[in-house]
Amino acid sequence: MNERSSQPIGTPQATAPTGLALDQEAAPAGHWDELRGEVSNPKPDAARAISAPWQRFLAPLDKVAHAREADLNTRMANLQRQVHDNGITYNVYASADQPQRPWSLDLFPLMLGHSDWQQIEAGVMQRMQLLERIMADAYGPQQLVLRGQLPAALVQGHPAYLPAMRGVAPVGGRYLSLAAFDLARGPDGCWWLLSQRTQAPSGLGYLIENRQIVSRLFPQAFEAFPVQRLAHTYRTLIDGIKTRSPAGASAHIALLTPGPYNETYFEHAYLARYLGLSLVQGNDLMVRDQKLYLKTLQGLQPVHGLLKRVDDDWLDPLELRADSTLGVPGLLQAVRSGNVLVANTPGSGFLESNALLGFMPGLARELLGQELKLPAIPSWWCGEAAALQDVLPRIAACVIKPTYPHHTDRHSFEPVLGHRLSRQEQAEWAQRIVRDPDAHTLQSWLPLSHQPTWQTGPDGASSFASRPVVLRVFAVIDAHGSCLVLPGGLARLGTSEGIASMQRGGSSADVWVQARSAMANNAPSAMARATPSVVTSANPSVIGSATHSFNASATPFVIASEAWQSMSSSSNSASSPPSGSPPRFAPRDDESPEKASPKLQRQRLVTSRAAENLFWMGRYTERTENTLRLVRLSLEILGSENQNLPCLLNFISRMAARHGLVRAGVPAAAQAHRVFERSLIAGLWDQELATSVGFNLRSVRLAAASVRERLSPEHWRLLEQAESRFFQLAKGTGLAQPTPDELPETVAVQRLLADTSQMLAALTGAQTDRMSRDDGWRLLSMGRHIERLEFLSHALSEAVQLGLIEEQAGFDAVLDLFDSTISFHAQYQQSRTPQALMDLLVTDPDNPRSLGWVAHTLRSRLKRMGHLADGATLPLAERLPALIDWRPEFLWPLDASGGASSSTAAPVVSQPLPLQATLGQCQSAAREVSDQLCSLFFTHSGEARHSVGAGNSRHKG
Numbered sequence: 001m002n003e004r005s006s007q008p009i010g011t012p013q014a015t016a017p018t019g020l021a022l023d024q025e026a027a028p029a030g031h032w033d034e035l036r037g038e039v040s041n042p043k044p045d046a047a048r049a050i051s052a053p054w055q056r057f058l059a060p061l062d063k064v065a066h067a068r069e070a071d072l073n074t075r076m077a078n079l080q081r082q083v084h085d086n087g088i089t090y091n092v093y094a095s096a097d098q099p100q101r102p103w104s105l106d107l108f109p110l111m112l113g114h115s116d117w118q119q120i121e122a123g124v125m126q127r128m129q130l131l132e133r134i135m136a137d138a139y140g141p142q143q144l145v146l147r148g149q150l151p152a153a154l155v156q157g158h159p160a161y162l163p164a165m166r167g168v169a170p171v172g173g174r175y176l177s178l179a180a181f182d183l184a185r186g187p188d189g190c191w192w193l194l195s196q197r198t199q200a201p202s203g204l205g206y207l208i209e210n211r212q213i214v215s216r217l218f219p220q221a222f223e224a225f226p227v228q229r230l231a232h233t234y235r236t237l238i239d240g241i242k243t244r245s246p247a248g249a250s251a252h253i254a255l256l257t258p259g260p261y262n263e264t265y266f267e268h269a270y271l272a273r274y275l276g277l278s279l280v281q282g283n284d285l286m287v288r289d290q291k292l293y294l295k296t297l298q299g300l301q302p303v304h305g306l307l308k309r310v311d312d313d314w315l316d317p318l319e320l321r322a323d324s325t326l327g328v329p330g331l332l333q334a335v336r337s338g339n340v341l342v343a344n345t346p347g348s349g350f351l352e353s354n355a356l357l358g359f360m361p362g363l364a365r366e367l368l369g370q371e372l373k374l375p376a377i378p379s380w381w382c383g384e385a386a387a388l389q390d391v392l393p394r395i396a397a398c399v400i401k402p403t404y405p406h407h408t409d410r411h412s413f414e415p416v417l418g419h420r421l422s423r424q425e426q427a428e429w430a431q432r433i434v435r436d437p438d439a440h441t442l443q444s445w446l447p448l449s450h451q452p453t454w455q456t457g458p459d460g461a462s463s464f465a466s467r468p469v470v471l472r473v474f475a476v477i478d479a480h481g482s483c484l485v486l487p488g489g490l491a492r493l494g495t496s497e498g499i500a501s502m503q504r505g506g507s508s509a510d511v512w513v514q515a516r517s518a519m520a521n522n523a524p525s526a527m528a529r530a531t532p533s534v535v536t537s538a539n540p541s542v543i544g545s546a547t548h549s550f551n552a553s554a555t556p557f558v559i560a561s562e563a564w565q566s567m568s569s570s571s572n573s574a575s576s577p578p579s580g581s582p583p584r585f586a587p588r589d590d591e592s593p594e595k596a597s598p599k600l601q602r603q604r605l606v607t608s609r610a611a612e613n614l615f616w617m618g619r620y621t622e623r624t625e626n627t628l629r630l631v632r633l634s635l636e637i638l639g640s641e642n643q644n645l646p647c648l649l650n651f652i653s654r655m656a657a658r659h660g661l662v663r664a665g666v667p668a669a670a671q672a673h674r675v676f677e678r679s680l681i682a683g684l685w686d687q688e689l690a691t692s693v694g695f696n697l698r699s700v701r702l703a704a705a706s707v708r709e710r711l712s713p714e715h716w717r718l719l720e721q722a723e724s725r726f727f728q729l730a731k732g733t734g735l736a737q738p739t740p741d742e743l744p745e746t747v748a749v750q751r752l753l754a755d756t757s758q759m760l761a762a763l764t765g766a767q768t769d770r771m772s773r774d775d776g777w778r779l780l781s782m783g784r785h786i787e788r789l790e791f792l793s794h795a796l797s798e799a800v801q802l803g804l805i806e807e808q809a810g811f812d813a814v815l816d817l818f819d820s821t822i823s824f825h826a827q828y829q830q831s832r833t834p835q836a837l838m839d840l841l842v843t844d845p846d847n848p849r850s851l852g853w854v855a856h857t858l859r860s861r862l863k864r865m866g867h868l869a870d871g872a873t874l875p876l877a878e879r880l881p882a883l884i885d886w887r888p889e890f891l892w893p894l895d896a897s898g899g900a901s902s903s904t905a906a907p908v909v910s911q912p913l914p915l916q917a918t919l920g921q922c923q924s925a926a927r928e929v930s931d932q933l934c935s936l937f938f939t940h941s942g943e944a945r946h947s948v949g950a951g952n953s954r955h956k957g
Contacts, residue, residue: 035451053113057109117513120191120471124473129483133367135176154356164336180196183470192446197352204267233485241307245304252278257280260708264309284608291339306340379441402440411436451467615933618781620703626659633813634652636816646670659791663679677746729744789922796851796919845884891915891918
């Protein structure tokens with residue numbers, strides 16, 4: 001193989017041109033050029049025509065180079081802003097203390113003509129049918145193994161094969177409801193199969209987001225192409241699962257996710273919201289009497305269908321991996337009993353093996369009586385002696401891959417490029433293969449086609465650049481059991497080094513498929529040709545320990561054009577080129593739904609896990625507001641003319657210590673003014689203080705991440721912005737946790753606190769006015785009011801004991817902490833009496849910061865939830881005092897002395913007030929309501945680590 005052909009895919013033959021020389025930008029020699037619709041053979045100063053689709057795409061853009069650059073940069077900025085605003089993220093391993101990585105999307109779509117799509121559509125539908133037949137035989141009569149057409153080592157010997165499902169008829173008559181196929185265009189212009197995904201294929205959520213963003217950026221080009229729509233396929237998928245499930249069209253379908261720390265969790269939440277599914281984790285579900293149930297506030301609710309995004313190994317700890325916390329004990333038994341449809345049926349993982357794909361052409365002839373219409377790159381399973389003998393001498397021209405990737409009980413390794421190995425290393429790998437041939441599969445390299453992209457270099461200069469592209473398309477099964485291919489897909493773009501992997505710097509692109517109506521206006525594509533003889537291959541994805549990632553392998557594929565045909569003819573088996581053009585697949589005439597619509601259900605199910613996280617989301621939001629306001633008040637007092645007033649200093653010292661805003665041992669404000677102030681500032685970002693403002697703010701985001709499908713993009717964006725901006729000032733010091741000497745100045749901190757307070761006010765508005773008033777929202781609201789009732793009643797009790805009410809500065813400080821200064825001045829003007837203060841802060845039914853309003857609202861929420869838990873919340877509501885019915889004079893008699901003199905350092909209450917008992921009753925009632933709600937609704941929601949609230953309930957003040 002010559003030097004050029006041994007380069008990884010996507011490695012440019014020369015430095016990418018700068019500026020806007022699109023006419024000079026081309027794919028490397030020997031690769032298909034998507035921009036020009038032909039194989040690339042660039043020559044100096046050679047004129048190369050741009051294809052008709054790209055001409056139409058670029059036509060609306062300004063023809064002037066510098067204006068076009070500015071226009072494209074503006075569109076790219078809008079794209080990135082939309083990705084950020086929509087909260088589209090992708091993480092290899094998301095963690096609690098790291099910001100999620102924004103989704104990478106390119107500006108230009110991959111455009112497929114109608115004839116291109118015909119080959120893909122026909123080939124994918126045929127392979128979907130073939131996979132279903134193989135699955136049925138593997139878990140049925142197993143004739144393919146008995147007749148020697150499939151090695152037993154690739155079926156029963158595959159770790160992903162589940163003997164527990166042998167002989168089990170698939171629920172709804174189909175094993176597969178959804179599959180994904182990774183394709184690439186070869187140097188011959190034809191599409192070749194790289195791999196297929198059947199366990200938990202991902203990308204459907206990112207696909208629809210890509211479409212919505214890119215189509216809005218190029219509306220004229222989108223309509224001029226024109227582009228086929230996607231929404232019908234998504235509806236078909238869900239309708240198919242519902243119809244084939246035990247409950248039919250009225251079935252309850254859920255999407256099973258590993259949780260918010262999964263790298264594609266955004267997609268899970270997005271799909272659940274887009275498709276109208278319940279987003280559930282394993283501990284949200286339980287099996288009882290061989291039926292699957294969802295644990296909700298309304299009790300156990302049956303689940304009839306499960307769209308899973310968890311790999312099969314982790315689905316059932318009773319029969320599969322005992323260490324799994326992602327699955328549901330007894331789930332396989334529920335499937336075997338026919339009581340729940342799982343898409344896809346557990347046990348389909350063996351179909352993804354790299355080695356199995358080399359036998360697909362022969363299986364197509366045996367099971368379908370057809371030749372494969374969609375070829376795949378050459379593949380050799382070394383477990384066959386003949387294949388091993390044939391391919392081993394050519395190890396330098398192959399990619400070495402594991403037959404059983406990412407399975408701990410079988411030998412596995414990362415794919416290896418043969419041409420990058422020295423002769424000694426090639427010999428060592430050959431020996432390893434000979435010692436364990438079953439565990440190794442060799443595949444050819446494929447020079448992927450190249451797609452133009454819009455890139456910004458390190459110096460800020462923008463230019464067109466050519467990047468390798470891999471296309472993922474999806475096939476779904478409709479309500480009639482027929483296959484439908486989604487008219488589009490998810491394109492993954494490789495880096496300049498040819499790494500087509502999202503987790504190693506790759507990007508994505510929208511895919512535009514030309515509608516049939518535009519076919520008459522287009523010239524025949526270069527794709528209308530015979531497909532060469534070929535064998536299948538797999539492009540392994542990187543699979544995490546628990547979940548299935550959609551990323552292409554970081555291993556690039558390269559093969560010299562002149563060596564392509566010779567290597568294709570010597571693989572495990574061969575396919576013949578399809579004869580004639582693929583048939584057109586028009587929609588079925590009988591697909592219009594004629595069945596009666598299911599009964600409308602307005603009540604939204606709230607899982608116990610979601611309810612718990614909503615509850616603690618409310619509590620942490622309010623807790624953040626309270627502690628932030630307390631810090632702001634403390635800093636203002638320490639920098640004001642009242643900084644030496646003993647009652648104020650004692651108040652802020654005791655409140656800061658009570659709510660964990662300073663570490664133990666820090667001297668009080670009256671003893672060491674400056675030390676207390678710097679310690680208070682340092683505590684803002686203290687990760688060891690479970691009650692710090694930063695800890696509470698981060699806890700809001702963590703709790704919200706578990707219920708992200710219930711939040712609007714604006715709501716989520718507010719959360720992320722509030723957290724990132726708050727920690728940005730601390731990061732500006734260069735330290736994760738700055739020391740007191742390295743802290744920012746007080747003025748900068750006060751400005752940060754003011755900005756954060758404004759964002760929290762917006763966040764409160766989103767929680768109050770932008771969420772549906774179901775039982776989950778009521779728990780969120782009750783969480784806020786429990787926290788507010790306890791904090792404010794304790795603060796007022798401390799203020800009374802320390803004599804703040806008798807001092808004008810203390811009086812104002814209490815109003816400020818209650819966020820009621822404006823209301824007091826508007827209603828009472830200068831009537832600074834204790835009774836006026838009690839009227840506004842305790843008994844006022846219209847002030848949302850008064851204890852009476854909070855208690856009354858909390859009582860109302862508890863009564864509204866009286867239909868749950870056998871009405872246990874109704875007597876709980878009566879524990880809260882009805883403060884709005886009380887008179888201020890009862891709480892603070894006109895002849896009473898409320899507290900100590902301002903000159904007294906220690907509090908001396910001359911006589912007990914009814915107010916103190918009432919405030920104590922409010923605090924105890926808030927704690928009792930909190931404990932009872934947790935006992936009634938959350939104790940069965942799973943391990944504490946799956947919920948922020950459950951994990952931190954011990955830290956509540």
